[in-house]
Amino acid sequence: MYLTRFVPRLRRAPPPMLPIRLPSFVVAFVSTALALTCVAEQTADHAVQVTAQVQPNPAKIVLSWTPDSTNPASGYRISRRAPGAEGWGQETTLPGSATGYTDTSVQVGTPYEYQIRREVSAYTGFGYIRTGIEIPLVESRGKLILLVDGTKSAALARELSQLESDLAGDGWTVLRHDIAAGTTVPDVKAIIRTDYLADPQAVSAVFLFGHIPVPYSGLLYPDGHPEHQGAWPADVYYGDMEGVWTDTTVNFTQTANGEASDRVRLTNVPGDGKFDQTYTPGTVRLQVGRVDLANMPGRATPGGTGTFPSETEMLRNYLEKDHAFRHGLVTYTRRAIVGDYFGTIYGLAFASSGFRSFAPMFGPDAILQASGAKGTWLSTLRTSDFLWAYGCGGGSYTYADGLGSTWNYFGMTTELVAADPRAPFYLIFGSWFGDWDHEDDLMRAVLATPTHGLAAVWSGIPHWFCHPMAMGETFGYCARLTQNNRSAYGLLTNYPGAVHIALMGDPTLRMHVVAPPSAVSATVGAGGTTLAWSASPDSGVSGYHLYRGRDRRGPFTRVNESLVTELSFTDAHGTSGDIYQVRAVKLESTTSGSYFNSSQAAYVTYGPPSFTVQPSAGTASVGSRVTLTIEASGASTYQWYKDGLAIAGATNASLTLDPVTAGDAGAYSVVATNSLGSTTSTAAALTVVSTSQGRLTNLSVRGQVGTDDQTMIVGFTTDGAGTKTLLVRGTGPTLASFGVTGWLPDPQLELYQGTRSLQANGSWRDDPNAIQIVALGGTQLGAYTLTGSESAMLVSLNSAAYTVHLRDRTGSNGVGLLEVIDEDSGTPGTPAFNAQPRLVNLSVRAVAGSGSATLIAGFIINGSEAKQVMIRGIGQTLSHFSVSGLLANPKLRLFQGETQIEENDNWEDAPNRAQIVTAGGDRLGEFALAATDAVLLLSLQPGAYTVHLVGAGDSAGVGMIEVNER
Secondary structure, three states, X not given: OHHHHOOOOOOOOOOOOOOOOOOHHHHHHHHHHHHOOOHHHHHHOOEOOXXXXXXXXXXXXXXXXXXXXXXXXXXXXXXXXXXXXXXOOOOEEEEOOOOEEEEOOOOOOOOEEEEEEEEOOOOEEEEEEEEEEEEOOOOOOEEEEEEEEOOOOOOOHHHHHHHHHHHHOXXXXXXXXXXXXXXXXXXXXXXXXXXXXXXXXXXXXXEEEOOOOOOEEEEEOOOOOHHHOEXXXXXXXXXXXXXXXXXXXXXXXOOOOOOHHHHHHHOEOOOOOOEOOOEOOOOEOOEEEEEOOOOOOOEOOOOOOEOOOOHHHHHHHHHHHHHHHHOOOOOOOOOEEEEEOOOOHHHOOOOHHHHHHHHHHHOHHHEEEOOOOOOHHHHHHHHOOOOEEEEEOOEEOOEEOOOOOOOOOOOHHHHHHHHOOOOOEEEEEOOOOOOOOOOOOHHHHHHHOOOOOOEEEEOOOOOOOOHHHHHOOOHHHHHHHHHOOOOOOOOOOOOOOEOOOOEEXXXXXXXXXXOOOEEEEEEEEOOEEEEEEEOOOOOOEEEEEEEEEOOOOOOOEEOOOOOEOOOEEEEOOOOOOEEEEEEEEEEEEEOOEEEEEEOOOEEEEEOOOEEEEOOOOEEEEOOOOEEEEOEEEOOOEEEEEEOOEEOOOOOOOEEEEOOOOHHHOEEEEEEEEEOOEEEEOOOXXXXXXXXXXXXXXXXXXXXXXXXXXXXXXXXXXXXXXXXXXXXXXXXXXXXXXXXXOOEOOOEEEEEEEOOEEEEEEOOHHHOOOHHHHHHOOOOEEOOEEOOOOOEEEEEEEOOOEEEEEEEEOOOOOEEEEEEEEEOOOOOOOXXXXXXXXXXXXXXXXXXXXXXXXXXXXXXXXXXXXXXXEEEEEEOHHHHHHOOOOEOOOEEEEEEEOOEEEEEEOOHHHOOOHHHXXXXXXXXXXXXXXXXXXXXXXXXXXXXXXXXXXXXXXXXXXXEEEEEEEO
């Protein structure tokens, strides 16, 4: 296996927060790599850079390739097959001096694929090309399963609707599912599998948009670092419909990695939800691509402040980039750039992936080699446009040596995004960042670029095969091709078929764009519906196809028999409500062959307008700015209404309220009209809150911590757009300074979303944000400094429900303090502060006793107005959730400072029992609350409060405190 000789590893990331001290052999290796100004040319020799010229009459295909630049070839072997066939046909042998091959046994309209093997004494070079003569237009691409992060669907409703129209406008039928927070990986697979089994011949792609649950699998370290061994992200799981995936045999705990959260991610043990398979067990049936910008704060230094926009805004920007590319609103020169800072290294020749794919796309002369001085690759991309880019160098999660100007293990992610490199498609490679589900991962940084980056893959281990895109295939097709490569393509030494092979980006993207027509109109006459449009601005358009459907997500059926060469067409069979597409068609000629290509569709609806995006309002603060936006196909005029009354002058597709006043609260709708009628949108309710409204901010819990059911578990929910910054602390030894005895000796924190472990910490010094934790005062508990054995995590979280577990690393019992602290900046009560995500529900489950073992939860209400909260103390009701050793008769006491202000023993005895029932306080999930449990429903002024949970008669047991906003 090649890793046994891969001594100078691709680059080893240092432990967090320690000075970078490279081993001497790595220094020597990197220095040599930087000095290699001709490395890319040598690497290119490992690829046969092949192109094709085609002619229809008489039909023939002429292949041409460049000779080896440094070593004479002893011969060439040429073979052909139909794309997707099991094996290659009979080989033709050519002498080492050959630079071309002519095939006349071909037919117009039939695709072919060729393999060219170059035999050199030191290695074998491989080249591949998909080619054909006037390959027919692909009009229907099948069904695509679009899985959308449900926490983002409302905020991105307009952009997601635009995406659905674009997908259908390229021949896909869209099957959309919004994935709720807490959905598990197997649940997501079940959704995909149900759609697939309903129509296996048509369902061919999956688009994961947002932070869809990430599958992990295997015991691998393809970049050669033992400290990176373990389970890696495995989106291929979602594309494998027949393989058996298990979680029973791999039993591996990662201990060598210096980052606690990494050790948790990489560890793979039976029953942990991570699969055993290192290689995909079945044939991958579906093209899978992911656009996931969670955990991308954009830190320029370890522990530094995030510099990127919110996850929601980056996702919005990606969708706008995707739309602009598809419609030809941004264009790129058909050429590629290669930055190679590895060279041929032990014959692995990672960058040959780029040369092998780019030559069929553009020809060897259109590949710029930018592998000289450090930073040439990125500085060139900053100022010049390319359709494709390849770059490789020794790396870390956020860095690839030589590609940028950064000379450390941190910061190239931010450098890349700031440079805004001018290319949409990337093949990149280096250590670590192929494991993409890590903060500020370099591969996902391509998707975060402001204007251009649309897709990126980790190409080198294994090599990727993207040559079919030169003949109109999608990037997702090439991903599936690479994932399924076990024997079809050469270069099988670099983890072929392993589970880590993944596409970051829209899997349906194609590289050749035809500008669509515009200004489509529909008029009704005696002969039917007449469609008219303005011509595509593209040169060489052969004509237009027209399609009709009833749903913008598809399917659509063509209504014209042959290409329409005029700019109008009459459909005799249209009915009210029909949606029409008009698509331009041209013969695309490339350095691989020729095929008929089509534009994105331009749309028009026959009938009254139809809403593709309904208005959405929500909650706004007094003094803030709110914009309500709709999209209505076929609309010519608009009129907005509030509570059923027309708003004077509100006659556009959007309505802006600036500044928002208390009187703006109400229900907003809009009527869209055209010559065939009017349509009224759904009503959107806008709630207006005072800028000084109270809100929950911090939670602290002190109690007895044990193991198993006696682990302290704190739950909290964040709500609102964007991410929430929280400091989570677990304290034990420092409590001795406050007179607490029997404290927890070695507290450890684990953060979960549902059953998915997000992060763990056994010492605040190991947190990747330790510097920022210190700056925020997070290592101080009153006048005392936390010990190194105490835990803290600084996290940025999306709106969802989370739990934090506090236990002792050695298995000891003791009193611990767990805190969840709101670290978002801003002045409480201001519109900017109120617009931030916030904590809405807080809970803790732990042992409740008496004296120093009393379970105590503290919370703070900010602002200047009272806030209604429900506080519950739960004991016996937890038996429905398989919790044992429960508190028999919980009693709640609420304090402000040293003063007790309220208490409750049995909730049914509360004076406001009816209001508690109305508010749902009498149930825990589907179960009725036990009569012995306690509930307080009251309005509290801003300030700090503590809740004590004790057992009647000084009894002890597991109990739960909840504090919920009402």
